[in-house]
Amino acid sequence: MLPRSSILMRLSMNCRMAFRRQLSPKLSRTTRNRCLHHPLFPARTSPNLNRCPNSLAQRLPNPSLMPAEAPVSNPWAGAATHCASSFLETTTTWNYRPILQRQQRRQCNCLPAQDEQPPDPPSPHSRASSVVMEDEVAPDPPTMQPSPPRPVEPESSAQTRNSTPSAQRPSELYDIKGHVGEGTFGKVYKAENLVTGGFVALKRIRMESEKEGFPVTAMREIKLLQSLRHENVVRLFEMMVSNGSVSMVFEYMEHDLTGILSQTQFAFTEAHLKSLCRQMLAGLAYLHHKGVIHRDIKGSNILVNNRGQLKLADFGLARFYQKRRRTDYTNRVITQWYRPPELLLGATVYGPEVDMWSAGCIMLELFTKKPVFQGNDEIHQLDTIYKIIGTPTVDRWPDMVNLPWYELVKPREDIPNRFRDMFKKWMSVPALDLAEQLLCYDPETRITATQALETPYFTQEAPAAEAPTGLATLSAEWHELDTKRAKKKKKD
Numbered sequence: 001m002l003p004r005s006s007i008l009m010r011l012s013m014n015c016r017m018a019f020r021r022q023l024s025p026k027l028s029r030t031t032r033n034r035c036l037h038h039p040l041f042p043a044r045t046s047p048n049l050n051r052c053p054n055s056l057a058q059r060l061p062n063p064s065l066m067p068a069e070a071p072v073s074n075p076w077a078g079a080a081t082h083c084a085s086s087f088l089e090t091t092t093t094w095n096y097r098p099i100l101q102r103q104q105r106r107q108c109n110c111l112p113a114q115d116e117q118p119p120d121p122p123s124p125h126s127r128a129s130s131v132v133m134e135d136e137v138a139p140d141p142p143t144m145q146p147s148p149p150r151p152v153e154p155e156s157s158a159q160t161r162n163s164t165p166s167a168q169r170p171s172e173l174y175d176i177k178g179h180v181g182e183g184t185f186g187k188v189y190k191a192e193n194l195v196t197g198g199f200v201a202l203k204r205i206r207m208e209s210e211k212e213g214f215p216v217t218a219m220r221e222i223k224l225l226q227s228l229r230h231e232n233v234v235r236l237f238e239m240m241v242s243n244g245s246v247s248m249v250f251e252y253m254e255h256d257l258t259g260i261l262s263q264t265q266f267a268f269t270e271a272h273l274k275s276l277c278r279q280m281l282a283g284l285a286y287l288h289h290k291g292v293i294h295r296d297i298k299g300s301n302i303l304v305n306n307r308g309q310l311k312l313a314d315f316g317l318a319r320f321y322q323k324r325r326r327t328d329y330t331n332r333v334i335t336q337w338y339r340p341p342e343l344l345l346g347a348t349v350y351g352p353e354v355d356m357w358s359a360g361c362i363m364l365e366l367f368t369k370k371p372v373f374q375g376n377d378e379i380h381q382l383d384t385i386y387k388i389i390g391t392p393t394v395d396r397w398p399d400m401v402n403l404p405w406y407e408l409v410k411p412r413e414d415i416p417n418r419f420r421d422m423f424k425k426w427m428s429v430p431a432l433d434l435a436e437q438l439l440c441y442d443p444e445t446r447i448t449a450t451q452a453l454e455t456p457y458f459t460q461e462a463p464a465a466e467a468p469t470g471l472a473t474l475s476a477e478w479h480e481l482d483t484k485r486a487k488k489k490k491k492d
Contacts, residue, residue, distance in 0.1 A: 173240075174202055174249075180479050181256070181300065186218075190252060190477075200237065201250040218246065221315045224292060232283030234303060234313040250313070254306050255471065257362070258299030259478030261369045262486075266474055270428075271466035272308070273366045278458055278465050279310035284359060285449035287312070288352040294318050295333040297358035299365060300480035308467030321351055334358060336381055337371045341392070342443050344382050346404030353443040356452075360438030367426040379409055389439060390417035397441040430457040 174191035180201070181188040191202040205218045225236040240247040257276070260266070268276075280302060287294055294301075294312065301314040317333050329350065331343040340357035342350060364372045372388065375381025386392075391411040392400055400406060419439075420432055427435065434457045437447035447455075458465065476482070 174200065176202065179481065180477070181481050186248075199252040201252045203248040203250060205246040205248065207246070215246075217316060218248075221318070222248070224315050224318055224320070228287070228290065228292070230283060230286040231309070232279050232311055233286065234311045251311075252305075253303035253311060253313075254477045255304045255474075256300050256479045257302040257304060257310075257365075258480040259483050260304055260471065260474075261299065261365065262483045263474065263478050266468070266470055268366075268468060269463075269466070271463040272468040274458065274463070275308065275465035275467050276304070276310050276366060277363050278453065280312070280359060280362060281449045281452050283310070283312040284352075284355055285453060287318075288355070288449055291320050291323060292318055293321050293350075293352050294355050294358075296335065297355050297362065298335045298338045299362065299371075302362065304468075304471065306469075306472035306474075308469045308471060323351075326351060336375060336378065337361065337373050339381065340443070341382060341385060341441060342403065344378050345400070345406055345409065347443075348404075350443065352448070353446045356438055356446050356449065359449070359452075360435055363431075363435050363438060364423065367423070367431075382409060382411075386411055386415045387418070388422060389419045389436075389441075391415045392441040399442070399444070428457075428461060430455065430461045433457070 173194060175194055177190045177192060177199075179187060180190045186203050186205040189202045189204070191200050192198070193200060205215060207215065222236070222239065229235075234253070235251045237249045237251065240249065284294070284297075292315075294315065295317040296314060297312070301312065303311045303313050305311075319329065321327060326349045328348045331346060331348055331350075334340070334343065334354060338358040338361045340354050343354060361372060373381060373384045375384045391414050394401065419436060423432060423435070434447075434452060434455050437455075438452065440446040452458075
């Protein structure tokens with residue numbers, strides 16, 4: 001007979017494996033039964049996942065429902081309790097990744113190589129279309145990886161230390177205050193936590209087809225967000241799954257860039273604009289370093305709080321990419337006014353440089369307070385770009401002639417570059433230099449986010465970047481949706 005210490009150590013190891021594998025049927029029946037009947041675990045359903053999203057919440061241990069101290073009624077309980085507590089302390093808040101991946105595989109076997117055929121090209125104010133094709137999808141991040149340093153949590157989010165999906169209804173925990181926007185795949189609401197009084201952004205995911213279970217598009221966004229932790233990337237706190245409804249709980253940001261640029265109560269200084277631009281580029285540099293393309297950078301997807309902190313949001317169209325091998329993607333991404341010319345000419349092999357063009361558009365918008373390239377359709381969008389930065393030439397963009405739609409939409413006349421003449425009244429020379437490098441026609445020579453942060457505009461030119469903390473004095477919160485409502489009310 002083994003000594004008691006060896007038995008406890010072996011049970012501790014088995015329980016840890018049970019936690020990590022989420023009670024996989026591959027474990028021995030004895031070990032699985034010990035874990036299932038331990039008071040730390042709530043009641044569970046069959047090991048087979050159902051297609052209903054509720055099964056996701058039923059199978060996950062909810063730490064908020066666990067007793068603070070489990071009663072020790074047998075020699076095994078002490079070891080199991082110690083094992084459970086140590087595991088929950090050392091794992092990241094994203095301890096439900098294996099279950100999400102298994103559910104995704106059971107729903108669609110694997111990530112689809114090709115997405116559904118998109119509708120007609122979107123209007124300038126519409127959302128970017130769904131993915132048309134992705135012949136190869138970059139591999140998912142490792143299932144188990146070291147926990148990143150835990151960032152400082154906002155005051156309004158002290159209650160959300162664990163991102164495990166909760167089986168409680170959102171209405172039981174949050175009081176919805178109003179509709180503040182729409183993401184790529186769902187509406188976004190401002191909600192108050194009924195326990196702490198803090199505010200969160202509650203994004204309700206559209207269930208395109210309840211028979212198919214959890215949407216693959218939302219699954220991709222969750223899997224991507226779980227690997228991101230940066231001060232300039234919006235943070236996902238938790239998931240809530242109940243009665244076929246799925247909600248994502250984010251940290252709340254009082255404004256978005258489109259909203260604050262349209263208001264007249266607070267005037268931005270050059271230092272404020274430089275700070276917003278720097279934070280945007282810092283967030284993009286982090287995403288691209290992590291192998292992520294955002295693919296929908298625009299004003300309404302750039303959030304700003306009252307402390308002047310900027311964060312990138314809405315990762316519904318984002319994808320992992322392979323840095324050493326380019327992959328075919330759809331070119332029907334990025335809202336039209338912020339879409340780079342290579343996508344307008346039919347390119348399907350691209351990388352993070354598409355985000356940098358969008359960043360250049362945002363930089364100009366910061367200074368002019370309105371979108372610069374406002375095309376009515378894709379052909380008119382190209383004409384609008386040509387009229388400002390001139391028509392591209394083979395010298396400036398050698399691979400242009402190889403793009404699929406070049407012969408159909410190539411410029412019929414040479415248009416000179418009027419960029420500096422148009423924007424010199426708003427921007428300094430270093431700022432113009434950076435904007436020109438961001439809006440470079442050739443994606444291969446377009447500046448990266450990391451390089452942009454090292455340009456003289458940020459490192460040498462005065463004034464230094466200063467966060468617009470004065471936004472806290474605004475009498476209201478400003479989002480793109482509020483701006484649209486105000487314009488509609490003014491017309492009526």
